[in-house]
Amino acid sequence: SAVISQKPSRDICQRGTSLTIQCQVDSQVTMMFWYRQQPGQSLTLIATANQGSEATYESGFVIDKFPISRPNLTFSTLTVSNMSPEDSSIYLCSAAWGPVGGYTFGSGTRLTVV
Amino acid sequence: DAKTTQPPSMDCAEGRAANLPCNHSTISGNEYVYWYRQIHSQGPQYIIHGLKNNETNEMASLIITEDRKSSTLILPHATLRDTAVYYCIGETGANNLFFGTGTRLTVIP
Numbered sequence: 001s002a003v004i005s006q007k008p009s010r011d012i013c014q015r016g017t018s019l020t021i022q023c024q025v026d027s028q029v030t031m032m033f034w035y036r037q038q039p040g041q042s043l044t045l046i047a048t049a050n051q052g053s054e055a056t057y058e059s060g061f062v063i064d065k066f067p068i069s070r071p072n073l074t075f076s077t078l079t080v081s082n083m084s085p086e087d088s089s090i091y092l093c094s095a096a097w098g099p100v101g102g103y104t105f106g107s108g109t110r111l112t113v114v
Numbered sequence: 115d116a117k118t119t120q121p122p123s124m125d126c127a128e129g130r131a132a133n134l135p136c137n138h139s140t141i142s143g144n145e146y147v148y149w150y151r152q153i154h155s156q157g158p159q160y161i162i163h164g165l166k167n168n169e170t171n172e173m174a175s176l177i178i179t180e181d182r183k184s185s186t187l188i189l190p191h192a193t194l195r196d197t198a199v200y201y202c203i204g205e206t207g208a209n210n211l212f213f214g215t216g217t218r219l220t221v222i223p
Binding site: 033043102 | 211
């Protein structure tokens, strides 16, 4: 199965700033996703990162707040823009391959906004 | 979306089999059932998935009812390291996963 490197693993950021999270997969994958996990909660899908086109966002998430890049089949970034304390969460990258394949998750980025 | 229902928590004695149930009565005929677990402060880990037939791998067994409305994940010999939140997930058809609230399994020494 694919291995995902996600960085940074954690960060403390000032309100109003932006943070870009990187996700690197060790092999080419068809689908990449970004999730958010708020404290004590389950995972919520933010968007599907599409290679060569704009990301597909889930209800409640918008591109201006969470811009996503996917320049190739092994890499994606998620930016959390104009952060507020409510954005404090764990952000996770995931990759899938094939129509029915395993899904691998990164170890997550623990973001604290102060 | 294929919503799933799981008990919020379960305990299991170390060395015994852990049987984690999941209801997924709205799953469609071509949607797979996936099981993942999340150990504290880590990303979710894939365990097993299935469509119709029972499945077994080195980690667990998955028993799916004939009507596909429910399934059971079986950890044959639970260890303390199996303490985690276990998620039963229906693939939504767009190759993404919808996570419910999961079952917090505590393995007791």
